[in-house]
Amino acid sequence: ASLFSAIEMAPRDPILGVTEAYNADKNPAKTNLGVGVYYDDNGKVPLLECVKKAEAELIAKLAPRTYLPIDGLATYDRAVQELVFGAGSAVVTEKRAITVQAVGGTGALKLGADFLKHFSAAGTEVWISDPSWENHRALFEMAGFKVNAYPYYDAATRGVNFAGMLDALKTMKSGSVVLLHACCHNPTGADLTDDQWTQVIEVVTSRSLVPFLDMAYQGFGDGIEEDGQVVRRFAEAGGPLFVSNSFSKSFSLYGERVGALSIAAASAEEAARVLSQLKRVVRTNYSNPPIHGGQVVATALASPELRKLWEDELAEMRVRIREMRQLLVAKLKEKAPAHDFDFVIKQRGMFSYSGLTKAQVDRLRNEFSIYAVDTGRICVAALNSKNIDVVVDAIAKVL
């Protein structure tokens, strides 16, 4: 037998599978709500003006492509840190935070996972929400962790099972890593309230759990500052803190792979030691990050004009998604008055756990060429003024 002869086929990625099926569908009226990407009202992935202008500046300079430092572009890391923790925050001004450019949000999570595997006590377990972004579990398992899930989504209330979540936090072993979505929970769209976060922070801190905040959608919930509040509150609570963030969505730079891992430590001296070890994780994985995407984001964030443009363009995306939520609910009220979809308006970010069952999702696909994830997750950012009526009519028929 050869090395490969006993290797089994890996399971298909459930989300990418939806897009494959969509691509193969010959119906010209087909609609893909299974994606995790923001589309504009014309159904296109936008190229932001702030990105175009930043790229024009970079092209005018035509700089040679040297290696970046192991931890990435310094101006990028600094800008990310201020965006994530707040420019005047104590962790930043006291130099207790470190930030390392990463290959997207996924790369940031993987750096954090590898670092934690190396430096946390043997047997440390990771907890993710039930459900969570489908890659969280696999990523931490591949890094060598046992991964558990804490209760999160409550199908009955279409909200968060907060009592269940809090109970689970209270039973985790001290030192356990808890992965939390800082805003715009993927896949459910259900976020905690400020008061619920207060309670979570209290339990996490008092029980010495290690919070790992994943923030892939900063600016898609209530605003850039508003969405960053949870990170800031955790940072103020003290204790070690991991934050992965991504610009894939907020800069519409998916393929450039721009993200970062930030860690808050107890002192500048501790942070320096953490950074030195984190750089070894980078060095032994891919040596140093790619240059282009980081430069684009750093250029846009450093220029007051481009930064304002970015904030406006991000606000436009956020507002459009909100409008689609409202339109979806209003139109469903008309076409399916017996069903209550008001929860869709309360959800945050690009996604909605629509409450559609697998059987209903199957019918949408087979009878109407409308593609959603089996769990009923739809991407609200894939709805637009042209496809919404088709989608609403079809949903009303399968309910």
Ligand code: PMP
């Ligand atoms: N975390 C969550 C919750 C996500 O939804 C995603 C991707 N959509 C990521 C991390 C990964 O981001 P990236 O595409 O930048 O790797």
